[in-house]
Amino acid sequence: MTISRRDFLKGALAGGTLLAAGAPAEARENKVMPGEALGLLYDSTLCIGCKACVSACKEVNDMPPEFSTEDHLWDTPLDISGKTLNVIKVYQDGTAENKDSEKDGFAFMKVSCLHCADPSCVSACPVSAMTKDSVTGIVGYDKDVCIGCRYCVAACPFGVPRFQYDKAIPQISKCQLCRQRIPEGKYAACAQVCPTGATLYGKVKDLHAEAQRRVAMKPGEYATFPRGNINTHDQSPHTARAAKYIPHIYGEKEVGGTQMLKLAAVPFDKLGMPTLPDQSFASKSETLQHTLYGGLIAPLAFLGVLSFVAKRNVRNDDDADEKK
Ligand code: SF4
Ligand code: SF4
Ligand code: SF4
Known part of the structure; x- marks a missing residue:
């Protein structure tokens, strides 16, 4: 079947115009985590601010110290950075006398x-240096694939990925849930060293059930709290009085859910956690991208027409040369 240049032009332009001006692409659903996803439950009310988790994270992930004091004696990171994957921040109000108030x-x-x-x-990484494991749901990073575009830095609603500006060959740094320790039968170092179970590791479904149990507790009653790995019970539980929890499991719904869940007695926005919608940013941005790429059919079709005409002209010139 042959197609005339006029028909091609008409069809391409009409199709491109329709797509460019057409109905917006339907928003896709949030992706869901794997059934056996692994994660952490952080309970601010059990945390005593000892920062053992910060030190352990540095040690097992081979991260250098970071100094915020003149004496350079202690590792004192103030925030996550290219040298620090995990920090404990402090909220203070007024006289700052009462914990969890x-x-x-x-x-x-x-x-x-x-x-x-x-x-x-x-979703934002153009070369799949950031990936989500289909079994554990851990979001990992591959430095050998990364091209340093920092799209992930801009895309994360929690401001997590950090670029190592001070390195000759910079990488992105972010917690990878100590995935390198899993083949050795170990788990997240921050949870393993936490003395009170404030950071707890395990399957997200079990951590979620534990979070629901805590939120339902009567404030002030004595209760036991698992430590270490909720699935292996490798450590004896911690006993403490139940706090007056805010009835909100942070990460249950935010941007489609997260594998790290958080509990607190002070509103999460006061603790620096952003207030976010249930719809994931990835589903929104991918819908927008698909709409834009759909619109690109028009310029692509135009490009096709130009190359078709150019080839025709070249061939005509060649034909003319051969006839000479
Ligand atoms: S180790 Fe546990 S108690 Fe200590 S700062 Fe970290 S989370 Fe809090
Ligand atoms: S918080 Fe979410 S978006 Fe941000 S780096 Fe971690 S997995 Fe990626
Ligand atoms: S899971 Fe591992 S990498 Fe992530 S914060 Fe805890 S210790 Fe650090």
Whole structure:
């Protein structure tokens, strides 16, 4: 079947115009985490701010110390960075006398990757250096694939990935849930060393059930809290009085859910956690991208027409040369 240049032009332009001006692409659903996904439960009310988790994270991930004091004696990171994957931040109000009190109180918050169910860092990465494991759901990073574009840095709603600006060959740094320790039968170092079970490791479904149990507790009653790995019970539980939890499991719904869940007695926005919608940013941005790529059919079709005409002209010139 042959097609005339006029028919090709008409069809291509009509198709491109329709797609460019057509109905917006339908938003895709949030992706869900694997059934056996692994994660962390951080309970701000159990955290005593000892920062053993910060040190352990540095040690097992071979990260250098970071100094925020003049004497350079202690590793004192103030935030996650190219040298620090995990920090404990402090909220303070007024006299800061009462733990887990919004007024005249203080509270802790762990900051590290939340391992989103539908991660925007993975969606934004053009070369799949950021990937989500289909079994564990861990969001990992491959330095050998990364091209340093920093799209993941811009895309993460929690500001987690950090670029190592001070390195000759910079990489992105972010918590990878200590995935390198799993083949050795070990788990997240931050959870393993936490003395109170404030950071707890395990299957997200079990961590979620534990979070629901805590939120339902009567404030002030004595209760036991698992430590280490909730699935292997490798450590004896911690006993403490139940806090007056805010009835919100952070990460249960935020941007489609995360594999790190958080509990607190002070509102999460006060603790530095952003207020986010249930729809994942990845589903929104991919819908927009598909709409834009759909619109690109018009310029692509035009490019096709130009190359078709150019080839025809070249061939005509060649034909003319041969006839000479
Ligand atoms: S090790 Fe546990 S108690 Fe200590 S700062 Fe980290 S989360 Fe809090
Ligand atoms: S918290 Fe940020 S870096 Fe971590 S998985 Fe989610 S989008 Fe990616
Ligand atoms: S899971 Fe591992 S890498 Fe992530 S914050 Fe804990 S110790 Fe650091």
